[in-house]
Amino acid sequence: MQSCNNMNWWLMDDRSDPGDQLKWLEQELASLEIAGGFAHIMAHIPPNECLHQFGERYHALMDRYQNVVRYSSFGHTHQEDFLVTRAMNTVTPIGFNLITGSGTTMTNVNPGFTVIDFDEEFMVPVNIHTYYMDVNESNKNPSKQPDWKLLHDYIEEYSMVDLSPSSFRDLTNRLYNSLDLAQKYENNRYKLGISPEAKYHDDKYIC
Numbered sequence: 001m002q003s004c005n006n007m008n009w010w011l012m013d014d015r016s017d018p019g020d021q022l023k024w025l026e027q028e029l030a031s032l033e034i035a036g037g038f039a040h041i042m043a044h045i046p047p048n049e050c051l052h053q054f055g056e057r058y059h060a061l062m063d064r065y066q067n068v069v070r071y072s073s074f075g076h077t078h079q080e081d082f083l084v085t086r087a088m089n090t091v092t093p094i095g096f097n098l099i100t101g102s103g104t105t106m107t108n109v110n111p112g113f114t115v116i117d118f119d120e121e122f123m124v125p126v127n128i129h130t131y132y133m134d135v136n137e138s139n140k141n142p143s144k145q146p147d148w149k150l151l152h153d154y155i156e157e158y159s160m161v162d163l164s165p166s167s168f169r170d171l172t173n174r175l176y177n178s179l180d181l182a183q184k185y186e187n188n189r190y191k192l193g194i195s196p197e198a199k200y201h202d203d204k205y206i207c
């Protein structure tokens with residue numbers, strides 16, 4: 001996804017499809033569709049942070065091959081987030097992008113990793129588990145092995161029926177309308193680290 005990086009100045013010379021990466025992706029998805037296969041996409045920069053033309057073309061591919069792409073995961077931002085993908089010409093949710101948190105502390109986050117459960121037959125995600133390590137606690141006992149703890153799983157933490165695109169769309173609406181849920185989500189974004197928008201209160205970091 002460096003081909004869509006808005007800080008990559010070489011792209012001023014070619015913003016449409018540097019390195020023919022979108023052309024390659026379209027060919028791969030078309031071949032999978034013919035073969036009756038599924039695709040999982042894992043990349044670095046989330047599509048919402050791409051240069052506009054590249055991002056729109058990528059969005060169009062996700063719309064066209066929504067029957068093939070069963071899961072998408074990105075990084076880059078270091079915080080844990082998700083993005084709902086809507087159809088090109090309607091507001092219908094057709095997918096979601098998981099932005100996984102980093103294994104480093106940059107910036108103000110606790111290290112973490114994500115474990116994803118998939119349905120064996122349809123290869124769609126059925127739950128997401130995030131684990132984290134409290135850096136401050138680990139630094140108090142540098143000779144001990146890091147203590148990795150379960151931070152949350154999406155289904156239980158956010159009271160989701162499943163991980164379908166429509167369920168994620170419903171979660172965005174609930175986050176917008178519930179301060180308590182929004183505060184919980186913000187804490188999880190930084191894996192109980194310190195959000196730049198947060199303040200300390202009652203032993204919890206809140207917005």
